[in-house]
Amino acid sequence: xxxDRFVNRLKRxxxxxxxxxxxxxxxxxxxxxxxxxxxxxxxxxxxxxAWKEIRAENLDLDYVRLFTKSEADSILQDLEKSVTYNTxxxxxxxxxxxxxxxxxxxxxxxxxxxxxxxxxxTVPARPWIPSLTRxxxxxxxxxxxHFNFVLVNRYKDGCDYMGEHKDDEKDLSPDCxxxxxxxxxxxxxxxxxxxxxxxxATRTVERVSLVLEHGGLLLMxxxxxxxxxxxxxxxxxxxxxxxxxxxxxxxxxxxxxLKTEL
DNA sequence: TCGAATAACTAAG
DNA sequence: TCTTAGTTATTCG
Numbered sequence: 001x002x003x004d005r006f007v008n009r010l011k012r013x014x015x016x017x018x019x020x021x022x023x024x025x026x027x028x029x030x031x032x033x034x035x036x037x038x039x040x041x042x043x044x045x046x047x048x049x050a051w052k053e054i055r056a057e058n059l060d061l062d063y064v065r066l067f068t069k070s071e072a073d074s075i076l077q078d079l080e081k082s083v084t085y086n087t088x089x090x091x092x093x094x095x096x097x098x099x100x101x102x103x104x105x106x107x108x109x110x111x112x113x114x115x116x117x118x119x120x121x122t123v124p125a126r127p128w129i130p131s132l133t134r135x136x137x138x139x140x141x142x143x144x145x146h147f148n149f150v151l152v153n154r155y156k157d158g159c160d161y162m163g164e165h166k167d168d169e170k171d172l173s174p175d176c177x178x179x180x181x182x183x184x185x186x187x188x189x190x191x192x193x194x195x196x197x198x199x200x201a202t203r204t205v206e207r208v209s210l211v212l213e214h215g216g217l218l219l220m221x222x223x224x225x226x227x228x229x230x231x232x233x234x235x236x237x238x239x240x241x242x243x244x245x246x247x248x249x250x251x252x253x254x255x256x257x258l259k260t261e262l
Numbered sequence: 263t264c265g266a267a268t269a270a271c272t273a274a275g
Numbered sequence: 276t277c278t279t280a281g282t283t284a285t286t287c288g
Contacts, residue, residue, distance in 0.1 A: 088280045093278050096274050100279060163279065199271065236267065
């Protein structure tokens, strides 16, 4: 599988870079990520990746093209074959007195007992599957965070989208980054500060936009989620599928009990 | 200046 | 407060 080659490639790159003694001028934040990034044998591999830091008031994001095109192609293919999406009631939300289908497909995987709550529905995490544990383990070795949950969103084309929202901090372990991996159709993604939303905005804060590419990883770090809403807007001319994996570290004690069977 | 896409806003419970 | 759809305003090419 290409992921093994991926890890080997990173190890090779890091050996090369260690001998060159690079990476002295990293920011403090970047250094804290780097120090956590080790694989078997303690080889640091943060330096081999071209991290892009995105900063604004109380916004702290790191973005990197983690996988090559062929690796990402293979992962997407794998996910399309193995991921099961929620259907029926679990794929609807109540809007103005009627149930509407959410404008994308969604599901979750993770450790037993974890749930997530979406607009009134509390949905259990499905048991881990190999295509997701492989990726989870890469992210854990990259970030040092033990992710125990992943939310999967599938956007069939540019008409599927996700409205502005903040991830529910109540279920999340505080200060743990959220790792968002994208495969397939590159899509615009933006962050909007809570003080500058809607007509009751108290001030103007410029919104932060980026493109989430095929094989790209976005780390959303504290306190971003406290202050900023994020969304994946419609882009009607785009016709390809995008699958997004959002890995989180959930606090099991904070998960709502299940009301619904899968 | 037109038409389409995008952005902003509003609606119930 | 959170969710999306529908309407209207604005921007883009």
